[in-house]
Amino acid sequence: MAQVTEVVKLQRKVLAEVSRLALHDKLADHVEDILTTVVTEDGPRYRCCIHKERAVLKDRINVALSQPIGTDITEAAANALNGEVADGSIVRVLPEACDRCPIDKFMVTDACRNCLAHHCIASCPKKAIMVAGNRAYIDKMTCVECGMCKKSCPYGAIIEISRPCERACDLKAITAAADRRAAIDYDKCAQCGACKIACPFGAISDRTYIVQVIQAIKAKKRVYAIVAPAIVSQFGVKVKLGQVKTALIQFGFHALHEVAFGADIVTLEETKEFAATVPTDRAYMTTSCCPAYVEMVDKHLPQCGEYVSSTVSPMVATARMIKAEDKDAVVVFIGPCIAKKVEGQKNPDCIDYVLTFEELAAMFVGAGINLTEITDTLYETDASRHGHSFASAGGVMKSVIDTAGVLAPDITIKPHRAEGLGNCKQALQQIAKGDLDANFFEGMACVGGCVGGPGTLNDVRITTKMLETHVNATKTVMAPENQKAVDVIEKGGHWHKE
Amino acid sequence: MEQLVVEICAGTSCYLLGSQDLIDALETLPPDKRSKIDLRGITCLKACGHGPNVRIKGVVLSNMTPDRLLQAIEDNL
Numbered sequence: 001m002a003q004v005t006e007v008v009k010l011q012r013k014v015l016a017e018v019s020r021l022a023l024h025d026k027l028a029d030h031v032e033d034i035l036t037t038v039v040t041e042d043g044p045r046y047r048c049c050i051h052k053e054r055a056v057l058k059d060r061i062n063v064a065l066s067q068p069i070g071t072d073i074t075e076a077a078a079n080a081l082n083g084e085v086a087d088g089s090i091v092r093v094l095p096e097a098c099d100r101c102p103i104d105k106f107m108v109t110d111a112c113r114n115c116l117a118h119h120c121i122a123s124c125p126k127k128a129i130m131v132a133g134n135r136a137y138i139d140k141m142t143c144v145e146c147g148m149c150k151k152s153c154p155y156g157a158i159i160e161i162s163r164p165c166e167r168a169c170d171l172k173a174i175t176a177a178a179d180r181r182a183a184i185d186y187d188k189c190a191q192c193g194a195c196k197i198a199c200p201f202g203a204i205s206d207r208t209y210i211v212q213v214i215q216a217i218k219a220k221k222r223v224y225a226i227v228a229p230a231i232v233s234q235f236g237v238k239v240k241l242g243q244v245k246t247a248l249i250q251f252g253f254h255a256l257h258e259v260a261f262g263a264d265i266v267t268l269e270e271t272k273e274f275a276a277t278v279p280t281d282r283a284y285m286t287t288s289c290c291p292a293y294v295e296m297v298d299k300h301l302p303q304c305g306e307y308v309s310s311t312v313s314p315m316v317a318t319a320r321m322i323k324a325e326d327k328d329a330v331v332v333f334i335g336p337c338i339a340k341k342v343e344g345q346k347n348p349d350c351i352d353y354v355l356t357f358e359e360l361a362a363m364f365v366g367a368g369i370n371l372t373e374i375t376d377t378l379y380e381t382d383a384s385r386h387g388h389s390f391a392s393a394g395g396v397m398k399s400v401i402d403t404a405g406v407l408a409p410d411i412t413i414k415p416h417r418a419e420g421l422g423n424c425k426q427a428l429q430q431i432a433k434g435d436l437d438a439n440f441f442e443g444m445a446c447v448g449g450c451v452g453g454p455g456t457l458n459d460v461r462i463t464t465k466m467l468e469t470h471v472n473a474t475k476t477v478m479a480p481e482n483q484k485a486v487d488v489i490e491k492g493g494h495w496h497k498e
Numbered sequence: 499m500e501q502l503v504v505e506i507c508a509g510t511s512c513y514l515l516g517s518q519d520l521i522d523a524l525e526t527l528p529p530d531k532r533s534k535i536d537l538r539g540i541t542c543l544k545a546c547g548h549g550p551n552v553r554i555k556g557v558v559l560s561n562m563t564p565d566r567l568l569q570a571i572e573d574n575l
């Protein structure tokens with residue numbers, strides 16, 4: 001979750017306004033209004049002038065509409081209203097907003113002796129270094145942040161300071177481009193969204209499908225909301241799932257399903273898969289439910305790919321079950337996750353759109369729906385404690401261990417887990433090399449697990465606690481006791497990647 | 499001792515704009531100050547869009563930030 005700074009507020013106001021206009025059939029003609037309603041003449045400002053502020057806003061609107069940055073916003077609105085989604089990555093740098101972060105990446109410190117050799121000056125390909133006031137000086141306007149000077153200085157007098165987004169990215173996928181704006185290397189990026197939360201200027205954002213979902217609802221399609229188990233307390237500690245369900249129906253969704261149910265299916269399938277393949281076919285197995293983690297393995301440790309469980313994620317399991325029952329269903333996953341948007345694109349057979357909790361709340365606001373004013377109707381979950389616990393780090397691991405105790409009591413599980421992509425990468429490398437004695441590894445990209453995801457609205461500590469209470473109050477204890485999940489699996493279906 | 503009633507709007511609009519941060523800020527107050535405050539949740543203060551909103555002594559304060567809330571409490575205690 002991002003702390004709700006003024007920039008975060010502004011981003012959320014844009015999402016709420018886009019929703020409001022789309023719901024009232026005004027987006028096509030009035031999208032330009034957002035420029036004046038969200039950024040007012042006398043309102044708070046984060047940029048040099050109102051023109052710059054509005055230029056940034058146009059980038060934001062394009063991303064909110066899932067259109068290429070730089071598209072004229074009226075045209076972008078028309079495309080989004082037609083259900084169009086531009087190709088390309090989900091996490092984007094907004095070029096207007098990334099104002100060449102004022103942090104100077106390379107800085108000359110007092111350790112500079114103004115030596116005669118001037119290795120720094122000789123090494124700089126842009127001639128950006130000169131001597132001023134008895135020490136080297138880097139001209140920020142010419143510097144392209146290549147780092148040659150730092151390497152060349154024998155006294156280590158030039159230090160590197162990284163930007164917040166670069167620091168946040170465990171996979172070193174962000175660097176400064178030649179124009180000193182941040183650039184994401186998509187060959188390395190796992191689209192986890194950590195950089196979005198870290199940038200104080202709101203210059204990194206993720207594409208949203210808000211308008212496309214609203215259009216599907218307006219076209220009277222049966223739009224199913226499938227909600228991730230991290231939903232506990234997302235809309236305020238007092239708001240219950242029964243209220244969220246009523247709100248979704250008022251908004252026009254056809255039904256609500258819990259992804260925790262799909263997580264029960266996954267627990268059962270993943271346990272069976274483990275028992276069948278470890279250690280006979282492979283030395284260890286690692287989880288597949290976190291798409292950013294799977295993407296990290298894919299891009300950074302491809303040699304470990306075959307050790308990733310072939311079981312689909314809880315999102316895909318839930319969606320496949322719905323599509324099997326209703327082939328015209330439009331399935332919208334709603335969760336804490338940005339990487340799920342990418343996983344959704346890769347599973348077009350069952351996932352139509354992905355929204356975050358933040359986006360859903362903005363849509364409710366746009367529709368004038370206030371969750372706290374809705375009477376709670378008791379919502380009976382159809383998932384077990386296992387399914388709900390997937391939202392929190394360690395949950396998948398424990399569910400599989402418990403379930404193995406029932407389904408395959410003879411096998412030996414040596415578990416290990418990690419949170420954060422950097423930690424996951426390191427641990428998996430150690431397991432692969434045999435330096436770490438484990439045969440089952442849970443990887444979660446977000447610290448705390450999905451309750452700490454970038455699309456959440458509540459603090460990870462609060463949600464973790466609330467989830468624990470919720471898990472303990474759930475009647476069905478284990479996935480193998482969830483008869484409905486067992487039945488769904490028996491009916492047949494595709495619970496594994498080909 | 500009479501407590502100061504602080505009503506923080508927890509309606510969806512205010513919540514989206516950061517009312518949780520305001521509640522968290524109050525919870526970080528030292529116990530002697532915190533005990534002087536009667537924190538109440540409220541569902542809407544009819545100023546949605548300018549949130550998060552707080553009502554202290556009948557006055558609705560809009561666009562609240564944790565810092566400004568703590569200041570307002572200081573001024574009213």
Ligand code: SF4
Nearest residue numbers: 169189190192193195
């Ligand atoms: S891996 Fe995560 S933090 Fe790094 S660039 Fe991609 S989304 Fe941002």
Ligand code: SF4
Nearest residue numbers: 290292337446450453
């Ligand atoms: S931990 Fe959860 S929220 Fe974070 S990237 Fe993985 S699936 Fe998404």
Ligand code: FES
Nearest residue numbers: 507509512543546
């Ligand atoms: S939701 Fe807070 S004023 Fe309406």
